Amino acid sequence: xxxxxxxxxxxxxxxxxxxxxxxxxxxxxxxxxxxxxxxxxxxxxxxxxxxxxxxxxxxxxxxxxxxxxxxxxxxxxxxxxxxxxxxxxxxxxxxxxxxxxxxxxxxxxxxxxxxxxxxxxxxxxxxxxxxxxxxxxxxxxxxxxxxxxxxxxxxxxxxxxxxxxxxxxxxxxxxxxxxxxxxxxxxxxxxxxxxxxxxxxxxxxxxxxxxxxxxxxxxxxxxxxxxxxxxxxxxxxxxxxxxxxxxxxxxxxxxxxxxxxxxxxxxxxxxxxxxxxxxxxxxxxxxxxxxxxxxxxxxxxxxxxxxxxxxxxxxxxxxxxxxxxxxxxxxxxxxxxxxxxxxxxxxxxxxxxxxxxxxxxxxxxxxxxxxxxxxxxxxxxxxxxxxxxxxxxxxxx
Ligand code: 13P
Ligand code: SF4
Numbered sequence: 001x002x003x004x005x006x007x008x009x010x011x012x013x014x015x016x017x018x019x020x021x022x023x024x025x026x027x028x029x030x031x032x033x034x035x036x037x038x039x040x041x042x043x044x045x046x047x048x049x050x051x052x053x054x055x056x057x058x059x060x061x062x063x064x065x066x067x068x069x070x071x072x073x074x075x076x077x078x079x080x081x082x083x084x085x086x087x088x089x090x091x092x093x094x095x096x097x098x099x100x101x102x103x104x105x106x107x108x109x110x111x112x113x114x115x116x117x118x119x120x121x122x123x124x125x126x127x128x129x130x131x132x133x134x135x136x137x138x139x140x141x142x143x144x145x146x147x148x149x150x151x152x153x154x155x156x157x158x159x160x161x162x163x164x165x166x167x168x169x170x171x172x173x174x175x176x177x178x179x180x181x182x183x184x185x186x187x188x189x190x191x192x193x194x195x196x197x198x199x200x201x202x203x204x205x206x207x208x209x210x211x212x213x214x215x216x217x218x219x220x221x222x223x224x225x226x227x228x229x230x231x232x233x234x235x236x237x238x239x240x241x242x243x244x245x246x247x248x249x250x251x252x253x254x255x256x257x258x259x260x261x262x263x264x265x266x267x268x269x270x271x272x273x274x275x276x277x278x279x280x281x282x283x284x285x286x287x288x289x290x291x292x293x294x295x296x297x298x299x300x301x302x303x304x305x306x307x308x309x310x311x312x313x314x315x316x317x318x319x320x321x322x323x324x325x326x327x328x329x330x331x332x333x334x335x336x337x338x339x340x341x342x343x344x345x346x347x348x349x350x351x352x353x354x355x356x357x358x359x360x361x362x363x364x365x366x367x368x369x370x371x372x373x374x375x376x377x378x379x380x381x382x383x384x385x386x387x388x389x390x391x392x393x394x395x396x397x
Pocket of ligand 1: 170
């Protein structure tokens with residue numbers, strides 16, 4: 001359980017379609033599945049306020065070492081300029097844990113990242129998420145109730161004892177606690193191979209939550225399992241829509257979750273860009289579908305993607321399959337390389353985009369005024385179990 005200032009709770013909603021989806025991908029509409037309709041309870045500055053940058057600088061300077069600002073690579077430029085560190089989910093979790101002196105951690109990212117930071121920091125440190133509506137639709141695809149029901153199924157079949165849960169960082173604190181309770185580990189896109197290798201040393205089968213693509217891509221491409229070793233567990237169907245034998249014989253039980261941003265990239269996008277830009281290197285995030293990852297040249301976390309592009313030869317050509325803020329920023333930083341977005345249409349993560357400069361200014365100024373807003377607090381019993389799973393990840397060989 002996590003508490004926030006508004007106490008909003010996750011819900012499962014239908015996929016957006018047609019115009020709604022187009023607006024969402026343009027970053028101009030709300031995603032009701034993970035943006036929970038949270039109104040900002042304070043005096044949010046107007047986006048047109050010409051003093052926003054000066055206000056953010058002044059508040060940050062007034063707070064000094066008391067505040068530490070983390071920025072995920074998908075954040076807007078206007079926010080990233082104020083981050084003390086940027087990184088992928090793994091690096092940011094480690095950075096938060098390694099900053100015991102900061103009274104306030106302002107997390108410019110999404111809800112599950114702020115929860116993880118709260119779990120990994122001391123009780124007297126406060127983690128703030130500038131907009132509580134910054135959720136993650138993938139994380140919302142596995143609720144604690146659904147996962148407990150699935151575990152009951154595995155217990156009834158008599159196989160739970162040999163199943164090790166591995167949960168992607170993109171999951172709620174409740175799912176992380178479930179993972180800790182059953183002796184599993186958390187993983188991120190930069191350590192999923194090590195996490196799965198470890199899990200198969202502890203048990204015979206893995207329940208991978210909630211991103212089917214990261215689970216399948218890692219198991220098949222990195223661990224050498226076959227596609228037939230993987231089954232897809234649909235939480236909306238009895239027994240996940242699988243037979244007892246399918247569940248007993250699978251090495252990987254993949255939860256039916258996905259990222260709607262990375263789901264935009266198709267094999268056709270890869271074929272089209274290769275035809276349009278001869279000699280192009282295709283570089284994608286492992287949340288993309290299996291056939292996309294299979295047809296790419298390089299695959300890795302957001303941090304890996306940035307490092308690969310930073311190190312690329314001048315004049316080299318790249319098509320990148322991940323969120324647009326990241327791709328645009330890295331393309332602007334390297335005008336000597338041709339770096340394009342893999343999809344033809346623009347593709348922001350609408351929930352990451354919720355954190356903008358007005359929300360950051362509001363959060364920092366509230367701290368200066370001694371009235372912190374949007375604190376993310378994970379309940380102690382949940383946090384203790386989730387911490388075990390997160391620490392298992394941080395201790396992976
Ligand atoms: P990284 O761990 O690679 O930063 O990915 C997080 C994420 O949400 C990607 O969609
Ligand atoms: Fe979640 Fe996808 Fe956004 Fe990452 S890009 S935070 S997985 S919705």
